[in-house]
Structures are given as structure tokens and as C-alpha cells.
Amino acid sequence: MRRITRMIEKLQNIGEQKCVEEEFKLLQSIALEIAEAENSHDALSVVLRNLCEFTGWIYGEVWLSSPDKKYLERHMAWHTDSRKLEEFKEQGKKFTLPMGIGLPGRVWSSKKPVWAPDAIIQRDISCASVAKDSGLKTAMGIPVIANDEVLAIILFFVREQREEDERFVNLISSIVVQLGATIRHKQMEESLREREQLLHAQRLESLSKFAGNIAHDFNNILTAIIGYTELLQNKVKEDDSLNVYVQRILGTTERATKLTQNLLMFSRRQSSNPKPVNLNMIIKCAEHIFLRLISENIKLEISLTRKDCIIMADSGQIEQVLINLVMNARDAMPYGGALTISTDSGEIDNEFVKTHGYGKKGKYALIMISDTGIGMDEETKKKIFEPFSTTKETGKGTGLGLAIVYGIVKQHQGYIHIDSKPGEGTICRIYLPLVESEVEEKKPEVRDTVNK
Known part of the structure; x- marks a missing residue:
């Protein structure tokens, strides 16, 4: 009997070790992918997909706060291949949640993980009727935090009812700590890039106005030159040697006219x-x-x-x-x-x-x-x-x-x-x-x- 007990304990230890190794590989893989992500959106997408696939939680969402920080809105979702889950995903786009309301709102206000063993009964899912049709029951939400600010809320759902899994919560927590630091860094990069894009757009707008004003004034001067040249053309006979110069003036003004038209097109005055x-x-x-x-x-x-x-x-x-x-x-x-x-x-x-x-x-x-x-x-x-x-x-x-x-x-x-x-x-x-x-x-x- 003791031998059987020791064998069971040994097998449990082997299973535990394998789980630890797989979790470590997951952490390494996610860390590498979020570091290589081009922006915070891609980093969140990587974490959501990898965690759902690894843990077997069939549906996941990311919620972000509105620019004025007054409410939450669904930013993205991932799920296994299921028509009913797709319907739930589409319904979720329509909802916004204030702080403290619904599972995302509770996570937002508490800044802590929240486990909901039966999310539908607790009214923690925004579109509960659709969720019920999809068979979703247990939900878990966790905040992504950096410098004491909630940057995002990640939710996970499964169809069976589950009691709180401390190991799962700890695994997710260790990942979102790194995710929070990465997102903060990428947000700073994005902010800098947006500022550069704004400055570039303002520069092009200034150039556009300047070019338009120059083209408009130059066009007025060209109109006078063309008018006087055509009058001169009427006075000069075709066989007159001066006629060659008249034609050259008209040819040059034609090219100049095309140039001003191009400038006006750039300045959106065409x-x-x-x-x-x-x-x-x-x-x-x-x-x-x-x-x-x-x-x-x-x-x-x-x-x-x-x-x-x-x-x-x-x-x-x-x-x-x-x-x-x-x-x-x-x-x-x-x-x-x-x-x-x-x-x-x-x-x-x-x-x-x-x-x-x-x-x-x-x-x-x-x-x-x-x-x-x-x-x-x-x-x-x-x-x-x-x-x-x-x-x-x-x-x-x-x-x-x-x-x-x-x-x-x-x-x-x-x-x-x-x-x-x-x-x-x-x-x-x-x-x-x-x-x-x-x-x-x-x-x-x-x-x-x-x-x-």
C-alpha cells in the first residue's frame, strides 16, 4: 500500500513538474511575442490568444477605458470556432460599462482579479441572454496595471462552472505584470509617433497653403503675360522674325501654367x-x-x-x-x-x-x-x-x-x-x-x- 502511495506521489510530482515547465515555456513565448509586437493592440492580442489556447478557456475579451476615463468599451475578443460565440462577440461591441458595473467594471474599480463562478446569475456578463445561449458560465477578469493605472481589463470565459483556481490566477497575474510594463512603453512610443505624424501633417498643411497662395498670385501674373503676348502676336506677322520669340514666350507660359495648376492641385484649390x-x-x-x-x-x-x-x-x-x-x-x-x-x-x-x-x-x-x-x-x-x-x-x-x-x-x-x-x-x-x-x-x- 505504501509503495502504491509513493508511486502516486511520484506521478503527481512528475505531472506537477511538467505543468511548471509548460507554464515557463508559455511565459517565455509570450514575453518574446509582446516584446516584438508593433503596438499595444498587437501585444494585447498576443496575450489573449495564447492564454486562451494554452488554458482551454474558450472565450476572451479585452476592455479599455474611454478617452475621458468615464466608461469601459470592448476593444477586442478571441474565441474558438463557434457560431454562438461569434454572436456573443458581436453583441459585446454594443455595450459600454461604467466603473463598478459588470465584471469588467468591478475589476476596473478594485484593480484586482475577480472570479465569477456563475457570471450569468451574478449578472456580470453584459449580454447575459446571448451568453446563456452560448453556454458560458464561469468568468474571470484581471487588470493590466502600470504605475497604479489600469491600462486594460482581460476577461476569460468557459462553459463549465469552476471554482476559483489560484494557480491559474497566479499564472495570468505574472503575465499581465510584464504586459503592463510593455504596454506602457509602447504607448509612449505610439504617443511620440502620433506627435510626429501630427507635426508632419501640419507641415504639409502649411506647405499646401503657402504653395496655393504662391500659385494663385503667380497665375494672375501669368494671365497678364499671356494676354500681352497674344496682343503682340496679333500685331506681328507670321513671317516676321520676332514671331519666333512670341511663340517661345507662349510655350514657356504654357509650361508655367501647368506648374501652377499642379501646385493648386497639391493645395486642394483645383x-x-x-x-x-x-x-x-x-x-x-x-x-x-x-x-x-x-x-x-x-x-x-x-x-x-x-x-x-x-x-x-x-x-x-x-x-x-x-x-x-x-x-x-x-x-x-x-x-x-x-x-x-x-x-x-x-x-x-x-x-x-x-x-x-x-x-x-x-x-x-x-x-x-x-x-x-x-x-x-x-x-x-x-x-x-x-x-x-x-x-x-x-x-x-x-x-x-x-x-x-x-x-x-x-x-x-x-x-x-x-x-x-x-x-x-x-x-x-x-x-x-x-x-x-x-x-x-x-x-x-x-x-x-x-x-x-
């Missing part, structure tokens, strides 16, 4: 005629221009979504954006490569805004233009939308191509984002607001013009 248009149709109609712009050693691939991509836009200006970006991609691939233009539709939500540092919530059409070219470094990326900023040789281009792209996108209430690294090509993403409106039957006019 006249626009927005109508409901199908983004995919604009790209299809301009495809032959793209093919003529690129060289034979560049492969063009166009992949258009089947979803409706109806935007309120000046189709000619959107074509100009695409042409300028195609030309930039071509110049970045002097020895050939691949150029891909694709479309999709999606949503800018709170998570997107927090991750990217910009955006207004809503549904958007997405244009992606990617190339396999030489790419660019961070310093170049910071200046690419500034007028007259160019990496090309003197005499090749005006340095206004991407400035015009930026101006047109902003004029259409959109956003543009560039991802690029030296030697790894470039991906340009443009977000344009979707509209619910019928498109005119007439195909958008394609202007065979290239802005160099």
Missing part, C-alpha cells in the same frame, strides 16, 4: 467635379494608359474586388493619382519587376485609428499599388509628399507627382499610407470613403494625360 463613380471602372478604363507608361520588363497585374466600391470622386483626378503612382513605381524598377494594382473595401474602426494614428471611422474603398522596386528609407518617406521633393536626377520630373497625389486624396476626404524599405519595394494604400449611391451609366472619361 476645381473638382465629384460624382458617384465605381472605383473599379476607373482603373479598368485607365489600364491601357498604365500599360503604355511602363516598360516591357515590368509585369502589370490588376486585381479588382467583386465588392461594390462606389466613391464620391472626380474620376479624372483619381486617374491622375493612379498615373502618378504607376510612374513612380516604374521609375523605382529600372531593371524590371512586378507592379500590382488591387482594390478592396473595408472599415476604419477604433482599432485601426489606434494602430495607425490616423483615420475617421467609417467604410472605405482601398486601393493598393505595390511594386518590387528599390524601395526607400525612413528619411525619404518623411518627405515624399512635400512639393519639389524628389529622388530623381535633375531635369527628370518636377518633384510634384506625389504632392499632387496627396492633395487629391485629401481633397476626397481620404488617407494615403506608404510602406517601404530599401531593397524591398513599396506598397501604397489609399483609403477613400464609400458612398451608398447609384453610379451614372456613362463610363468615366479617361484623359490621356500624364503629369511628369
Whole structure:
């Protein structure tokens, strides 16, 4: 009997040791992943997914406080494959909780882990009826704290009723301590990045206004020059030697006029005629221009979504954006490569805004233009939308191509984002607001013009 008891104890010790080893591996894995996460959102997502998968708790949520710290809102959720859990997840988006109310609110106010053996009876789940249909019973909430401030609340749910598991609580607690420090560090990085983005946006706005004022005044001067030159042209006979100089003046003023028009486009003062248009149709109609712009050693691939991509836009200006970006991609691939233009539709939500540092919530059409070219470094990326900023040789281009792209996108209430690294090509993403409106039957006019 004693031998059997010792064998049982030995097996229990072996099982205990294995559990400790697995938990240690989990801690190491999570520590590495959250350290490599790009932002606090990704760090929270890593912890939520890993803990649910490791512990068998089938559903998890992260709640964050509102900017004014008055209530909590659901930030993200993870669950195993289940239609009913997906319904519970969708319902959770609709709720906000003040301090002390519901399981998240109680964790927020106490700053301590809270175990709810039967969360539905205790009314700790916001949408209790849906949770009941999903079979969820026991819930556990834990705060993520740094410098005595609750940064997030993480909840876990299972379908069976469980009494408080001290080992599980201790495991989660040890992870969220490190998570809190990581999130605080990443929030500081995000705040710095957002400040840099704001300063960059303000700089571009100042440049836009300055360029617009210069272009407007210069346009007035050009109007006078063109007027007097045309009067002179009427006085000079065609065979007069002075006529050559008159034509040169008119040719020069024509180029100057195009330059002012480009500056006005960057400053968003160019006249626009927005109508409901199908983004995919604009790209299809301009495809032959793209093919003529690129060289034979560049492969063009166009992949258009089947979803409706109806935007309120000046189709000619959107074509100009695409042409300028195609030309930039071509110049970045002097020895050939691949150029891909694709479309999709999606949503800018709170998570997107927090991750990217910009955006207004809503549904958007997405244009992606990617190339396999030489790419660019961070310093170049910071200046690419500034007028007259160019990496090309003197005499090749005006340095206004991407400035015009930026101006047109902003004029259409959109956003543009560039991802690029030296030697790894470039991906340009443009977000344009979707509209619910019928498109005119007439195909958008394609202007065979290239802005160099």
C-alpha cells in the first residue's frame, strides 16, 4: 500500500513538474511575442490568444477605458470556432460599462482579479441572454496595471462552472505584470509617433497653403503675360522674325501654367467635379494608359474586388493619382519587376485609428499599388509628399507627382499610407470613403494625360 502511495506521489510530482515547465515555456513565448509586437493592440492580442489556447478557456475579451476615463468599451475578443460565440462577440461591441458595473467594471474599480463562478446569475456578463445561449458560465477578469493605472481589463470565459483556481490566477497575474510594463512603453512610443505624424501633417498643411497662395498670385501674373503676348502676336506677322520669340514666350507660359495648376492641385484649390463613380471602372478604363507608361520588363497585374466600391470622386483626378503612382513605381524598377494594382473595401474602426494614428471611422474603398522596386528609407518617406521633393536626377520630373497625389486624396476626404524599405519595394494604400449611391451609366472619361 505504501509503495502504491509513493508511486502516486511520484506521478503527481512528475505531472506537477511538467505543468511548471509548460507554464515557463508559455511565459517565455509570450514575453518574446509582446516584446516584438508593433503596438499595444498587437501585444494585447498576443496575450489573449495564447492564454486562451494554452488554458482551454474558450472565450476572451479585452476592455479599455474611454478617452475621458468615464466608461469601459470592448476593444477586442478571441474565441474558438463557434457560431454562438461569434454572436456573443458581436453583441459585446454594443455595450459600454461604467466603473463598478459588470465584471469588467468591478475589476476596473478594485484593480484586482475577480472570479465569477456563475457570471450569468451574478449578472456580470453584459449580454447575459446571448451568453446563456452560448453556454458560458464561469468568468474571470484581471487588470493590466502600470504605475497604479489600469491600462486594460482581460476577461476569460468557459462553459463549465469552476471554482476559483489560484494557480491559474497566479499564472495570468505574472503575465499581465510584464504586459503592463510593455504596454506602457509602447504607448509612449505610439504617443511620440502620433506627435510626429501630427507635426508632419501640419507641415504639409502649411506647405499646401503657402504653395496655393504662391500659385494663385503667380497665375494672375501669368494671365497678364499671356494676354500681352497674344496682343503682340496679333500685331506681328507670321513671317516676321520676332514671331519666333512670341511663340517661345507662349510655350514657356504654357509650361508655367501647368506648374501652377499642379501646385493648386497639391493645395486642394483645383476645381473638382465629384460624382458617384465605381472605383473599379476607373482603373479598368485607365489600364491601357498604365500599360503604355511602363516598360516591357515590368509585369502589370490588376486585381479588382467583386465588392461594390462606389466613391464620391472626380474620376479624372483619381486617374491622375493612379498615373502618378504607376510612374513612380516604374521609375523605382529600372531593371524590371512586378507592379500590382488591387482594390478592396473595408472599415476604419477604433482599432485601426489606434494602430495607425490616423483615420475617421467609417467604410472605405482601398486601393493598393505595390511594386518590387528599390524601395526607400525612413528619411525619404518623411518627405515624399512635400512639393519639389524628389529622388530623381535633375531635369527628370518636377518633384510634384506625389504632392499632387496627396492633395487629391485629401481633397476626397481620404488617407494615403506608404510602406517601404530599401531593397524591398513599396506598397501604397489609399483609403477613400464609400458612398451608398447609384453610379451614372456613362463610363468615366479617361484623359490621356500624364503629369511628369
